[in-house]
Amino acid sequence: MSRDVSATAASGVDFLREHVRARLTLVMLVAIPALFVIVSASVLGEFAAALGGSAAGNSASALGAGWAAAFLAGALGFFQVASSRDADRRLALAGMGATRVAIARISASIVLGVLISSVAFLTLWLSAGIVHPAHAFAAILVFALIYIGVGTMVGSFISDALEGSLTVAFIFLIDAFSGPGMSDSGGVAQLMPTRRAADVLIAAGSGQSSPGGDWIAVGITAAGALLLSAAAFWLSARPRSR
Amino acid sequence: MTGRTATATRMGFREQVRRPLLLVLLVALPFLFISWSFAITEPTPHVVTLPGGERLLTTMKDLHGAIMVPITVGFLAALIGLFVVQSALESDRRLVLAGFSPGEAILPRLVVLASATLVVLAVSLAVTTIDFLPASWGPFVLGNLLAGLIYGEIGALAGALVGRLGGAYLMFFLPMMDIGVAQNPMFFDGAPQGWAVFLPGYGPARVIIDGAFSNGFDAVGPLLLALLWIAVLTVAVTVLLRRSVGSRAG
Numbered sequence: 446m447s448r449d450v451s452a453t454a455a456s457g458v459d460f461l462r463e464h465v466r467a468r469l470t471l472v473m474l475v476a477i478p479a480l481f482v483i484v485s486a487s488v489l490g491e492f493a494a495a496l497g498g499s500a501a502g503n504s505a506s507a508l509g510a511g512w513a514a515a516f517l518a519g520a521l522g523f524f525q526v527a528s529s530r531d532a533d534r535r536l537a538l539a540g541m542g543a544t545r546v547a548i549a550r551i552s553a554s555i556v557l558g559v560l561i562s563s564v565a566f567l568t569l570w571l572s573a574g575i576v577h578p579a580h581a582f583a584a585i586l587v588f589a590l591i592y593i594g595v596g597t598m599v600g601s602f603i604s605d606a607l608e609g610s611l612t613v614a615f616i617f618l619i620d621a622f623s624g625p626g627m628s629d630s631g632g633v634a635q636l637m638p639t640r641r642a643a644d645v646l647i648a649a650g651s652g653q654s655s656p657g658g659d660w661i662a663v664g665i666t667a668a669g670a671l672l673l674s675a676a677a678f679w680l681s682a683r684p685r686s687r
Numbered sequence: 688m689t690g691r692t693a694t695a696t697r698m699g700f701r702e703q704v705r706r707p708l709l710l711v712l713l714v715a716l717p718f719l720f721i722s723w724s725f726a727i728t729e730p731t732p733h734v735v736t737l738p739g740g741e742r743l744l745t746t747m748k749d750l751h752g753a754i755m756v757p758i759t760v761g762f763l764a765a766l767i768g769l770f771v772v773q774s775a776l777e778s779d780r781r782l783v784l785a786g787f788s789p790g791e792a793i794l795p796r797l798v799v800l801a802s803a804t805l806v807v808l809a810v811s812l813a814v815t816t817i818d819f820l821p822a823s824w825g826p827f828v829l830g831n832l833l834a835g836l837i838y839g840e841i842g843a844l845a846g847a848l849v850g851r852l853g854g855a856y857l858m859f860f861l862p863m864m865d866i867g868v869a870q871n872p873m874f875f876d877g878a879p880q881g882w883a884v885f886l887p888g889y890g891p892a893r894v895i896i897d898g899a900f901s902n903g904f905d906a907v908g909p910l911l912l913a914l915l916w917i918a919v920l921t922v923a924v925t926v927l928l929r930r931s932v933g934s935r936a937g
Contacts, residue, residue: 470853477860484864488874495747495873497729516859524852603708607770610855611712614762615719622723 453545453552456536460525460553474521474557478513478565483572485509496622506573507581507650508643510565511588512621515639518558518589519613522596525554526678527604533682543683547675551597555671558589576652584646587667591638592617594670601677641666689791695782696795699775703799713803717759717811724755725818736878738897739905750873752819753827753899754866756811757834757891761862764804764835768842769854771800772928776847779932789929797924800843804835819899826898826906833913834891838862840920841887847927866892887916 465471489505526533533550537543566582575581596613603609616638623634624643634640641662645655703709728751734742735750779792808831821827841861845854868874869883870892883889890913897906 467850467853469849470856473849473853473856477856481860481864484868488868488871491874495729495731495733495751496727517856520852520855520859524855528851605706605709606774606851606855607766608706608708608712610766610770610859611709611716611763614766614859615712615716618720619723622727 452541453549456541456546456549457552457556460529460550461556464525464553464557474517474561475564478510478517478561479568481513482506482510482565482568485512486569486572502651503573503575504647504650507569507575507584507646508624510569510581511585511639511643511646512617513565514558514562514585514589515592515621516614516617517561518554519592519596519599519617520610521557521561522554522593522674523600523609523613524596524606525550526597526600526681527606527609530600530604530681537682543679544675546682547678550678551593551671551675554593554597555590558593559586562586562589573650575649577649577654580649580655581646584642584649584663587642587663588639588646590667591642591670594667594674595638597674598670598677601674601681638666638670691787692791692794695787695792696798699795699799700802703803713763713807714810716763717807718814720759721752721755721811721814722817725752728752733873734877735872735896735900736876737901737905738893738909739901739903741901741905742877743900745900747873749819749899750871752815753821753895754871754873754892756815757831757888757895758862758867759811760804760808760831760835761838761866761888761891762858763807764800764839765842765845765858765862766855767803767807768800768839768844769846769858770842770851771796771803771846772843773846773851773854776928776931779928783932789933790925792932793925793928796928797843800839801836804832804839808832808835821899822902823898823904826894826904826910828898829910830891830894830896830898830906830913833894833910833917834866834888837887837891837913837916837920840917840924843924844920844927847924847931862888872896884912887920890914890916 486506486509489509490502493505533546537546562585566585570578595616599609599612603612620637620639623637624639625647641659645659645663648655728748730746730748732744733747733750734744736742775796782792783789842858845857865886865888869886870879870888890909893909894906
């Protein structure tokens, strides 16, 4: 049992090292969320008003931090899976098993998701100031976790880089445009993946706490996205009988 | 175009056509982004500054619809440029090893990239006409074409310089921040701020705004700037790809 855990952890560290060694990519992973939060902070309130939404001031800036974490995490999750599909299948076949490969791969993505979220949060905190920093960080992290799940799921079923990237972008833009604060639409918009996390983030940005029910919904959504992505990854990486 | 370049171009098109999801996405994404932008934006009054300096009262709805076209075209062209070039580099090196000149190997990729940009542009313009008709079609179409070509080439450069993942991060971010924020007349009192002139989307966006809301044409300067971007990027892409497919072939 402990040997299984240490083998999975070692693989996760290796997957992480693979990413860290691409210095330029790592620099972008840090620079892009910071730039996005700074640039979008000045316009998101106006944009929300144009769409009939209510997000303004720090709430809109906070939402920008969540979006930055989400779109980078989505791309990260997709490429973690799609670009290493063959290697992961071989690892699974060689004895590691699809489950452990999935756990290692998604764990590496989560560590990088924490990095992205931290950069987005710190930029938001320094540039806008947040009354409930812990709430804001948790909500931004949930944006990243949900999109790691989305990216991993897309990468498990679509191997082509262009098709997969467009699919992740498609989901992200629909989600962002229909989210709370951006439009007052109900119906299908209520089912979008970051809906509850955006509620919490907007509340944190405006200095309000969120009710316990929102936190439970946020936790369930993040855990569900990661579990579904692990299942999708397992399905795509498992050995096939010939 | 030589016979083998024509063959490589035909194969390049066939490769794209055989990816049905890609074709669906290239049509569905512009349709959804643009029509949804019109649908969810309030028709609140907003003043826009045209390239000639005239201030015009319009609505957020029309502005969002007009600027959503180059955002969509630029974003999609950037991703197409990134991945068409990235995925082709290895096979193009083999083509060069097999006797193609670097130019003969690169040209089909650029033709595929330009054609895909035209498809996205055509779909985007067709969708736009449902809700919005520009004052002058010529500059509006030209500006959007320039936005697509500029970002397609930037995507191609990113594919060759920073790889898939780094390129994807960059292309998710750059067109949105450039055309979607810096050049967007929905913000900053209806005109881009001074620093926006240094970004690649400045020229196309000003030509588009002129075409969208003015019957005349006062965007000669931005048009020339956009053409300069195209010229510089074309040289950079050609040199970089020639070196990339040729260097490992020798």
